[in-house]
Amino acid sequence: MRDPLVCTYKALQEAIHHVHGQKFEVRDDTPNPIEFKKVLPAANISYVSGTYEKGLMREYEPWAILKNPDGTFAVGTESARFNYLIQVSFFADKPGKAQRLSTEFMSFIEIENELPIPGDKWGEVMEIFLATPPLPPRGQPDLYQVDATYQCTGRLITEQVVNAVDVSKFKPKVG
Numbered sequence: 213m214r215d216p217l218v219c220t221y222k223a224l225q226e227a228i229h230h231v232h233g234q235k236f237e238v239r240d241d242t243p244n245p246i247e248f249k250k251v252l253p254a255a256n257i258s259y260v261s262g263t264y265e266k267g268l269m270r271e272y273e274p275w276a277i278l279k280n281p282d283g284t285f286a287v288g289t290e291s292a293r294f295n296y297l298i299q300v301s302f303f304a305d306k307p308g309k310a311q312r313l314s315t316e317f318m319s320f321i322e323i324e325n326e327l328p329i330p331g332d333k334w335g336e337v338m339e340i341f342l343a344t345p346p347l348p349p350r351g352q353p354d355l356y357q358v359d360a361t362y363q364c365t366g367r368l369i370t371e372q373v374v375n376a377v378d379v380s381k382f383k384p385k386v387g
Contacts, residue, residue, distance in 0.1 A: 214331065216264055216294035220364050221257050222330040223338050224300065228255050231320045232313065243301065249355055253304045253313055260361060262296030267370075275369055276334055284373050288334045291370035297343055299361050307349035307356045314346045314358040321362065329366060338366035 225238045237254035248254055267290045278286040302313035326337040346360040 214368055216292050216366070216368055217259060217262075217296065219329050219331070219368065220294065220296055220298060220338060220366075223327040224257050224298065224340075224362075224364070226330060227320065227324075227327050227340075228300070228317060231317050243303070243357075245352075245355055248303050249305075252355070253302065253309060255313070255317075256301045256303070258299040258301065260297040260299050262294065262298075262364075265293045267291045267293075280373070284375055287372050287374055288369040289372070290367050292368045293365075294367070295363070295365045297361055298364055299359055301357050301359045303355060303357045305354050305356070307351070310349045310351075310356040310358045311346070314360055318342060318346065318360060329368070332369060333371075334369040336367060336369055338364050340364050 221240050225240075228238050229236055232253075232255075237251040238257065239254065240257045243256045248256075273289065274287050275290050276288045278288075280286055300314075300317065302310050302317070304310040304313060321340055321342060325340055327340055329336050329338050341363050342360060343363040344361040346358045349356045349358050351357050
């Protein structure tokens with residue numbers, strides 16, 4: 213099964229690359245000021261808090277069924293739900309640049325508040341919203357940072373390939 217936190221980091225990393233370009237440096241470790249000065253501008257993704265809930269009985273209810281070309285079926289079931297607070301920090305050599313990088317990403321998220329989950333062929337997305345607005349730039353000469361916290365929620369779909377699908381065993385949801 214895929215790790216929902218890793219999926220969240222990858223979705224954020226792809227969104228940052230979409231906004232700032234593929235060569236923009238994005239890390240997900242403890243920022244080392246000496247190392248960050250070498251790769252400016254850059255971003256860092258950090259876990260703040262969150263929850264992860266296993267699918268329990270939802271893993272037995274088909275979310276979707278796809279027919280494969282070889283006659284088998286791919287059955288997608290919900291394996292996990294997640295809700296994380298993630299801090300995204302942007303680093304630059306001047307306070308105005310760090311603020312601009314953060315603001316550009318924030319405006320992209322306000323427009324596109326659903327990010328595709330990397331590697332998910334079922335069309336699942338991660339919802340992302342600004343949880344706390346960015347504070348003014350802080351730091352020292354030649355290394356300033358702007359932090360903003362985002363709430364990321366979503367679910368992961370796990371695929372199982374079967375030879376036949378017996379719909380008589382599926383229980384309809386009472387809505």
